[in-house]
Amino acid sequence: MIISISAPTKLESSEKTVGASIVTPGELITDDPTWMRGHGTYFLNDKTYSSVAGSVLKVNKLLSVVPFKGRYSPETGDHLVGRIVEVGQKRWKVDIGGEHDAVLMLGSVNLPGGILRRKSESDELQMRSFLKEGDLLNAEVQSLFSDGSASLHTRSLKYGKLRNGVFVRVPANLIVRAKNHSHNLPGNVSVILGVNGYCWIYKSSSAASSADHSASTNRTAAEMSSSASGKYQPGQGSVSITRLEQESSWDIYSDKNDKLSTNIKDTISRYKNCLLSLSQCNIGINEVRLVRAYEISLGYGDTNILVREDIRKSIGEQVIFQEKMRGTG
Amino acid sequence: MVRDYDISNNERQFVLQALEQNVRLDGRKLLEMRDVDIFVSPDEYGYVEISLGKTKVACRVTAEIAKPYEDRPFDGIFQISTEISPICSPFFESGLTSGGKQSNDEVLISRLIEKAVRRSGALDLESLCIIAGSKCWSIRADLHFLNYDGNFIDISSIAVMVALLHFRKPDMEIDGNNVILFDQDQRNPVPLSILHIPLCFTFQFYNPNDDEENIKGNLNNELILLDASLIEERLSLGSMTLTINKNKELCQLVKSGGLNIDASLIMNCCQHASNLVDDLTKKINSVLKHDAHLRENPLEKELQVVNQRDT
Amino acid sequence: MSRLELYSPEGLRVDGRRWNELRRFECRTNTHPHAADGSAYVQQGNSKILCLVKGPMEHGANLAAGTKLDANGPVLSITINYPPFAANDRKKRQKNDRRLQEISIILKRCFMKTIVLKNYSRTVIDISLTVLAMDGGLLACFCNAITLALIDAGISLYDYVSAISIGLFDQTPLLDMNTLEESDLSFVTIGVVGDSDKLNLMLCEDKIPLDKLERLISLGIEGCHRVKQLMDHQMRVAGQELQERQ
DSSP: OOOOOBOSSOOOSOGGGSOTTEEOTTOEEEOOTTSEEOTTEEEETTEEEEOSSEEEEEETTEEEEEESSOOBOOOTTOEEEEEEEEEETTEEEEEOSBSSOEEEEGGGSOOTTOTTOOOOHHHHHTHHHHSOTTOEEEEEEEEEOTTSOEEEEOOSTTOEEOOSEEEEEOOGGGBOOOSOOEEEETTTEEEEEOTTSEEEEEEOOHHHHHHHHTOOTTSOHHHHHHHOOSTTSSOGGGSOHHHHHHHSSGGGGOOOOOOOOHHHHHHHHHHHHHHHHHHHTTOOBOHHHHHHHHHHHHTTOSGGGGGSHHHHHHHHHHHHHHHHHHHHO | OOSOOOOOHHHHHHHHHHHHTTOOTTSOOTTOOOOEEEEEOSSSSSEEEEEETTEEEEEEEEEEEEOOOTTOTTOOEEEEEEEOOTTTOTTSOOTTTTTTOOOHHHHHHHHHHIIIIIITTOBOSGGGEEETTTEEEEEEEEEEEEEOSSOHHHHHHHHHHHHHHHOEEOOEEEETTEEEEOOTTTSOOEEOOBOOOOEEEEEEEEOSSOHHHHHHOOOOOOEEEESOOHHHHHHOSEEEEEEEOTTOEEEEEEEOSSSOEEHHHHHHHHHHHHHHHHHHHHHHHHHHHHHHHHHSOHHHHHHHHHHHHHO | OOGGGGBOTTSOBTTSOOTTBOOOEEEEEOSOTTTOSEEEEEEETTEEEEEEEEEEESOOSSOOTTOOOOTTSOEEEEEEEOOGGGSTTOOOOOTTOHHHHHHHHHHHHHHHTTBOGGGGTTOEEEEEEEEEEOSSOHHHHHHHHHHHHHHHTTOOBSSOEEEEEEEEETTEEEESOOHHHHHHSEEEEEEEETTSSEEEEEEEOSOEEHHHHHHHHHHHHHHHHHHHHHHHHHHHHHHHHHHHHO
């Protein structure tokens, strides 16, 4: 039986008009058996098919498909923000927005009393007093298990429990991987752009803020990080072990927020809205763009107005526009 | 379901390998049904017990007079109740302990029976109307699952249909707005008006290859089984139930996901089922005929025997 | 409406289509980028469906208590939200509506064979479907919407599953039925994998003569392939846009 199907929707030319490297599930990528099959593919006999919608990535002889979107999949060394969901035997389970929860072993955190301290059984019993369900922390991926889930550590002063700020979640693929993911921003506010899309905007700690007042926005991230040396700031190389011991007192696990002035709160929420503007417009997020969005948003006046969708959209557009202008000029 | 039927890896492999060589554990061919054993109650109307191998169900049909639904004043009421209790197998939970929530299998079985028998119009609902809008017969079929060795759906459809065919409702007369019912001794009870006999056939699918072959390959050598036993049902990767009557009308068909099967194989299954439905319908009719024959009161029976000799 | 008006002697249906024409098929993905990992909107004629996919993740919000995570693959949970305003009859559906329960089981089994299971052990994939408007083809729309939302969520699928309903008017098969046609004619819903002739799901609830079935299925497969093309095109366009942005 021959059937001609006609549909009212017209299909503008065939797939050839769109990028050739884009593949969709079930599509034949190659029938060359010499390729090694990586993520996002499956094969039958010699033929390799795509299993996700994304772009083909060829590295040497490895063929994989990188999906356009997807859950965050952790990699060793990623700086991320997570939330404790479970306290278990010698470990915490941490929601990092990935397919699996990450684990944070009791042995991979700094406990009050310094880095060289032995972990005792009493520490095991009072785990909940360090970190309990619902606490946010920033940490680094230490290693990966075979099923792709991650093991975290907070063995540095820049990692640990988060306070004095707000949590923002953006799609993980929007965070541009960089050398450094914690930044001091103008307005006495700092941000951690977790690689997993979980971000934390908070009041800069006092030591960092003094250095920050003079900081111009055009400084590179590396410069910024070296100047910041507060409790939660990087620069662990310059901290002696004795100092570390002093810092690692109970207050790194404190649940109490400092007193935040209305001014700071306003700035934090402005940054939050800027972050959401960028995410709404699907713009890759880094420090420079965030600061630019913040500067643009100041032109709109009151923070309240930033919740409007059209304003957010125009902020995003202006960020892109400015970038283009500077890129060419 | 309390706990799934655990099959060890060895057993799984053994059964699947045997299937690939067209051998089933009970010696049947792949597309062969188990023998259907039909028992109809000799002293009451509307009670039957059906067994298919070790799977066994009982069905009782009852009737009462009720008020028809407001949106359907000219139709009678027909309900099928299918509750699977732990009597038939520990894999099923009783309604009390599971908080009335049914497992997936239970939902599917009851929906299927509902669609196969009720929706396909096997029972003529209009004939159940007594006085439009105020009185009608309400027929209820209660399925009781007695033992579980796979394939509840097919056996349930047989049980409900045989029970409906076997059932007789009391004769009655309408006097204005009053209904007079007659006892069995006064007048012979009357059978229900059954329009056709839909029967279910469940096919199970197995894949001797990988998932990739099933999706992209063109071998189409998936194994197809009819009337699976418990262990076969548990190992199956997909199933399809179709309901058909001897007029070659498809009343209902559901292939709920599972293995991807080529359209031509599905057509073959339908064809196979349409061949089987004739035999099964004949068997049902002959059992009912035999029962009707025995039922006629002893005196008549004796007379009949004489008559038969005469002719 | 009388049965005769459903298909005129000139070969036109109530909405002016021919027997082998689809309704207007529109789809969009990533409609709710902040609420879910993957989302899709599908419109077939006047039927409008939203689908949100959350996961794969370790904690499912809609998971029944006591459900264990499976080491061999994900646990799919499908919830269907069919509000009274979505259809003409404005019927309020209970949470344990049998028909919707059945549909969700069918969809679950369908996609368990389509998702590349081995990549998602010990996870939950939460799919929620919302009917905005229903004008026929419930199961088919659900199936198409889930396919798109899963792809949008970046979940590995072996292939597209595209579905369509086909009705029978006397001798003529009619592609992509609307509510008017569905209420008076028998119809079959089929779901096809990719560009093959393999059926993943098939549902028929009314009487159909067996000898007509083959015609219905073959028309349905053609229709599904067409739907797949349209969905694929949309995916590529959306993918292109996403790529340009970053």
